[in-house]
Amino acid sequence: MTEQPDTFPRLLLHQARLRPARPAFREKDLGIWKTWSWAQVADEVRILACGLAAQGFERGDRLAVIGDNRPRLYWAMMAAQALGGVPVPLYQDAVAAEMAFVLQDADIGFAVVEDQEQVDKLLEVLPQCPRLKRICFDDPRGLRHYGQAELTAFEDLQAAGRGFAQHNPDFFADELGKGRPSDVAVILYTSGTTGQPKGVSQTHAAMIQTARVLVAFDGFVEADEILCYLPMAWVGDFLYSYAQMHIAGFCLNCPESPDTVMTDLREIGPTYYFGPPRVYESILTQVMIRIEDAGWLKRRLFHAFMAVAKRVGIGILEGKPGIPLRDRLLYRLGEILVYGPLKNVLGMSRIRVAYTGGEAIGPDLFDFYRSIGINLKQLYGMTETCVTVCMHASGDVKLETVGPPMPGVEVRIADTGEVLVRSPGLMKEYHKRPDATREAIDAQGFFHTGDAGYFDSGGHLKIIDRAKDVGKLADGTLFAPKYLENKLKFFPYVKEAVCFGQGRDKVCAFINIDTAAIGNWAERRNLPYTGYADLASQPAVLDLIRECVEKANGDLAQDSTLANSQIRRFLVLHKELEADDGELTRTRKVRRRHIADKYAVLIDALYSDKTSCYVETQMRFEDGRSGTVSADLQIVEAKTFGAAAARKAA
Amino acid sequence: MTAGRKIGRPILEIDGVSLAFGGVVALQGVSFDVREHEIRAIIGPNGAGKSSMLNVINGVYHPQQGTVAFKGRRRRNVDPHEAAQQGIARTFQNIALFRGMTVLDNIMTGRNLKMKSNFLQQAVYWGAAKREELEHRAKVEAVIDFLEIQHIRKTPVGRLPYGLQKRVELARALAAEPELLLLDEPMAGMNLEEKQDMSRFVLDVNDQMGTSIVLIEHDMSVVMDLSDRVVVLDYGRKIADGTPDEVRNNRGVIDAYLGVAH
Numbered sequence: 001m002t003e004q005p006d007t008f009p010r011l012l013l014h015q016a017r018l019r020p021a022r023p024a025f026r027e028k029d030l031g032i033w034k035t036w037s038w039a040q041v042a043d044e045v046r047i048l049a050c051g052l053a054a055q056g057f058e059r060g061d062r063l064a065v066i067g068d069n070r071p072r073l074y075w076a077m078m079a080a081q082a083l084g085g086v087p088v089p090l091y092q093d094a095v096a097a098e099m100a101f102v103l104q105d106a107d108i109g110f111a112v113v114e115d116q117e118q119v120d121k122l123l124e125v126l127p128q129c130p131r132l133k134r135i136c137f138d139d140p141r142g143l144r145h146y147g148q149a150e151l152t153a154f155e156d157l158q159a160a161g162r163g164f165a166q167h168n169p170d171f172f173a174d175e176l177g178k179g180r181p182s183d184v185a186v187i188l189y190t191s192g193t194t195g196q197p198k199g200v201s202q203t204h205a206a207m208i209q210t211a212r213v214l215v216a217f218d219g220f221v222e223a224d225e226i227l228c229y230l231p232m233a234w235v236g237d238f239l240y241s242y243a244q245m246h247i248a249g250f251c252l253n254c255p256e257s258p259d260t261v262m263t264d265l266r267e268i269g270p271t272y273y274f275g276p277p278r279v280y281e282s283i284l285t286q287v288m289i290r291i292e293d294a295g296w297l298k299r300r301l302f303h304a305f306m307a308v309a310k311r312v313g314i315g316i317l318e319g320k321p322g323i324p325l326r327d328r329l330l331y332r333l334g335e336i337l338v339y340g341p342l343k344n345v346l347g348m349s350r351i352r353v354a355y356t357g358g359e360a361i362g363p364d365l366f367d368f369y370r371s372i373g374i375n376l377k378q379l380y381g382m383t384e385t386c387v388t389v390c391m392h393a394s395g396d397v398k399l400e401t402v403g404p405p406m407p408g409v410e411v412r413i414a415d416t417g418e419v420l421v422r423s424p425g426l427m428k429e430y431h432k433r434p435d436a437t438r439e440a441i442d443a444q445g446f447f448h449t450g451d452a453g454y455f456d457s458g459g460h461l462k463i464i465d466r467a468k469d470v471g472k473l474a475d476g477t478l479f480a481p482k483y484l485e486n487k488l489k490f491f492p493y494v495k496e497a498v499c500f501g502q503g504r505d506k507v508c509a510f511i512n513i514d515t516a517a518i519g520n521w522a523e524r525r526n527l528p529y530t531g532y533a534d535l536a537s538q539p540a541v542l543d544l545i546r547e548c549v550e551k552a553n554g555d556l557a558q559d560s561t562l563a564n565s566q567i568r569r570f571l572v573l574h575k576e577l578e579a580d581d582g583e584l585t586r587t588r589k590v591r592r593r594h595i596a597d598k599y600a601v602l603i604d605a606l607y608s609d610k611t612s613c614y615v616e617t618q619m620r621f622e623d624g625r626s627g628t629v630s631a632d633l634q635i636v637e638a639k640t641f642g643a644a645a646a647r648k649a650a
Numbered sequence: 651m652t653a654g655r656k657i658g659r660p661i662l663e664i665d666g667v668s669l670a671f672g673g674v675v676a677l678q679g680v681s682f683d684v685r686e687h688e689i690r691a692i693i694g695p696n697g698a699g700k701s702s703m704l705n706v707i708n709g710v711y712h713p714q715q716g717t718v719a720f721k722g723r724r725r726r727n728v729d730p731h732e733a734a735q736q737g738i739a740r741t742f743q744n745i746a747l748f749r750g751m752t753v754l755d756n757i758m759t760g761r762n763l764k765m766k767s768n769f770l771q772q773a774v775y776w777g778a779a780k781r782e783e784l785e786h787r788a789k790v791e792a793v794i795d796f797l798e799i800q801h802i803r804k805t806p807v808g809r810l811p812y813g814l815q816k817r818v819e820l821a822r823a824l825a826a827e828p829e830l831l832l833l834d835e836p837m838a839g840m841n842l843e844e845k846q847d848m849s850r851f852v853l854d855v856n857d858q859m860g861t862s863i864v865l866i867e868h869d870m871s872v873v874m875d876l877s878d879r880v881v882v883l884d885y886g887r888k889i890a891d892g893t894p895d896e897v898r899n900n901r902g903v904i905d906a907y908l909g910v911a912h
Contacts, residue, residue: 029795030788030791030792030794030795031787031791031794031800031803032791141854141858142854142857144857144858256800256801257798257800257801259800259801260800260801263801263803263804
């Protein structure tokens with residue numbers, strides 16, 4: 001086997017030799033897609049690196065990169081790495097004060113930014129960041145009258161680079177030769193839900209090795225296309241766009257502006273796509289809205305064929321046997337009439353592999369894409385592990401799991417249920433935070449993810465909750481409230497759910513119904529109602545919710561680990577949980593402890609034999625007045641299945 | 651704000667213009683000038699004659715008395731299309747776009763006067779006509795980029811919200827590469843954020859393209875922030891002329907706005 005290039009700059013030159021004329025970057029500018037070949041990119045990066053060197057950039061220096069996905073910003077990262085420096089991409093929508101923290105923490109001396117907006121933010125925090133010496137901007141608009149000595153236009157940096165390269169013709173090659181795979185390739189700041197963000201230092205070796213595994217896993221080649229629209233500061237963009245292009249030699253396409261992503265998607269037709277669940281959700285919502293606005297023929301066709309897709313689409317995608325010929329033919333027809341045109345409009349006609357991750361995806365959403373033939377899969381990982389912990393392989397996809405561990409990745413489940421990971425993609429350290437590093441990586445080299453999960457019978461990892469939120473029932477079996485709540489919330493009729501069971505003998509739940517969805521449902525059945533509280537107390541609605549809960553119980557019973565978490569008793573709350581009443585956080589997360597205190601009476605009733613409970617609650621109205629609402633709440637028993645029955649018998 | 655911008659000699663001189671429709675006097679002996687690279691605001695209460703003034707400048711109305719000199723060429727009666735050829739473009743108080751056409755096509759109409767190929771050449775779309783269209787399209791794309799409306803390039807104008815339609819209208823005016831841009835209430839009916847965006851675009855146009863701008867606007871904070879000099883009209887007469895500060899403290903202006911017995 002020939003020697004494989006082991007740093008990103010060497011990979012860049014390798015690609016430029018291997019496929020000089022193939023496109024490496026595309027960007028839509030002034031309405032036209034412009035292409036740069038690998039050879040051109042290698043040259044641009046050389047010039048840029050020389051320009052930075054002329055400004056005094058040295059080995060180990062750090063370069064902040066801030067802006068939307070632009071070829072020039074990617075080149076700036078490449079140039080910094082070529083010089084033995086470390087690029088630090090920042091979230092472009094962060095406010096100045098947040099940027100100041102990262103600029104100080106990472107000792108940043110140089111920055112390459114997109115436009116005036118970012119320049120303004122950096123200039124604002126300049127007094128707090130004395131190390132920041134040079135700011136290079138790509139788009140000069142609005143910056144003509146800025147006289148600050150720190151500022152350089154991108155073109156001027158290139159000019160300086162050309163001059164420098166002429167006088168030091170061997171400089172670039174020499175610098176490249178000095179790079180080692182154990183050098184830090186990038187520092188990525190994790191958003192950090194608590195406290196200040198932490199910088200994750202990843203080496204060339206870790207990123208490259210991970211990218212090689214990924215490229216082999218899905219068989220990416222130079223002909224693949226990817227649209228990079230997710231923030232450059234996010235590990236996913238660095239890994240899926242930047243690192244993988246270096247290995248597979250495919251082309252990165254940069255959208256014209258963040259607002260044009262949908263149009264650009266259609267024009268490029270990527271073969272490889274990544275998005276968090278919310279992106280898939282907003283695409284689907286748009287489709288549904290537009291279909292409802294379409295003429296009756298289109299609407300009928302759409303719904304008829306989507307029903308076919310729902311029935312057999314996923315089976316056909318996965319190549320399952322036993323699908324009747326009639327359905328196969330119908331699906332084929334649907335592909336011509338509905339799915340094909342739909343995928344075309346969404347820019348998804350050519351997608352070979354699509355991923356989602358980061359949070360749980362709803363079953364309807366997941367199945368929709370898979371049923372129209374888009375190979376949507378899930379993955380699991382975090383910045384600290386170069387993402388890549390578990391992934392679905394094509395043909396082995398389950399909604400509930402994130403797939404089996406990737407080649408080379410060891411996954412262990414601690415006694416607490418926490419997922420531990422050891423892999424070649426593990427971070428070197430948290431930048432300047434030896435304490436946090438020691439806390440996260442144990443003596444055996446396992447990274448503590450903070451997530452709780454377990455392996456199912458097929459060897460797939462199932463992530464259920466944050467480890468700190470996971471508890472145990474009285475009999476010692478696992479209790480993961482958020483997992484149960486999410487399961488309930490995937491039903492359109494359930495808006496919020498709060499599950500209880502920590503240290504108890506069974507799981508009970510509070511439920512908030514979704515007024516819009518249930519209101520609609522009630523109208524179709526000619527059930528009159530006045531508002532939330534009225535709907536919530538109607539027997540027909542309670543029956544509907546009971547069916548949802550029992551369906552969830554049926555699912556839970558399939559899973560031996562969670563079978564005991566089936567929901568035995570529940571009630572539908574008489575008021576909606578509100579952030580104003582302290583029941584939800586401002587980001588609409590359930591504040592479980594507060595709710596448990598506030599509604600202690602109801603919880604006691606759930607865990608007794610009572611069939612109803614009277615409750616009176618203070619609430620604040622939108623105009624600031626407060627009042628009380630009271631209701632006599634019915635407690636509903638839900639059927640449980642299988643494993644639970646077995647336990648009772650034992 | 652005006653750091654690197656050089657305000658030059660007068661590009662437009664209005665001298666003693668009077669305009670009447672039958673017995674209704676719209677303008678009475680109004681004189682003022684607009685200098686190169688300047689942002690000049692015209693303000694005044696409703697019916698003061700502001701829009702009439704713009705219509706005189708770009709030749710829609712022909713004044714009974716007085717003259718308008720653009721780039722040193724004095725003239726009394728000029729047609730709108732001659733004015734456009736000389737380098738005057740405008741937007742309208744009540745948006746005047748082709749609602750069924752896309753944003754791109756609407757802006758392309760702004761290039762109409764610059765198109766040299768004839769109807770037949772364009773019909774076959776070959777040779778010179780094709781080359782020309784590509785050049786025009788490139789100019790239009792530069793404007794689209796400048797006003798950040800890439801995402802609606804192919805959207806029919808009728809489907810756009812009001813604020814964006816205003817921006818498209820500005821784009822069409824800019825596509826004509828004017829030396830003098832007349833904006834008739836560019837921010838009417840906009841919310842605060844849209845106003846801020848539009849203000850930035852007006853300043854950028856003035857700064858980067860060096861276009862002189864005559865602006866009618868009711869929002870005083872916008873006028874005071876944007877303009878170099880302000881003309882105040884009331885009942886067709888000029889009652890004040892000067893920098894925003896001078897105008898703000900002018901007794902006659904305060905009276906006109908707060909209302910006194912005439």
